[in-house]
């Protein structure tokens with residue numbers, strides 16, 4: 119990867135991670151003295167005629183204390199956590215790798231279901247739930263009422279806006295960010 123495009127973790131002035139930017143943006147902020155380097159990567163430098171700057175992996179903003187609020191996009195991990203790694207239909211907990219994402223209203227039925235469903239909401243917190251493989255294959259392209267299954271409680275749960283920055287763990291390990299991230303479950 120181009121050195122300038124490598125990700126850099128940005129901390130606000132209270133050491134709270136607030137965003138991920140690339141090296142190019144980070145170096146601009148360093149040069150403008152809007153930030154300082156907290157951690158840099160091995161002995162890798164950005165060089166120009168007059169400058170030799172260690173490539174940052176974490177920077178601290180000099181004068182920014184806010185934590186931006188962000189809304190969470192649904193993700194497999196987010197849905198699994200919300201549903202407590204439990205099949206919402208039968209209550210089994212076969213382990214994360216054996217759980218699937220089920221669309222409550224399947225794709226083949228989405229546009230033919232007379233309701234207020236918008237195409238963009240197919241992959242939403244409201245339409246995605248955790249299901250074991252057995253339940254998922256029984257459900258297939260049927261609707262819950264066709265099977266006599268109850269609507270799962272988690273159906274209504276959409277995580278509130280969060281102030282936590284969600285970072286892919288392998289990215290965090292690769293770039294040495296882990297000690298500055300809030301550990302999830």
Ligand SMILES: [Zn+2]
Pocket residue numbers: 205206207208209210249250251252253254
């Ligand atoms: Zn199940």
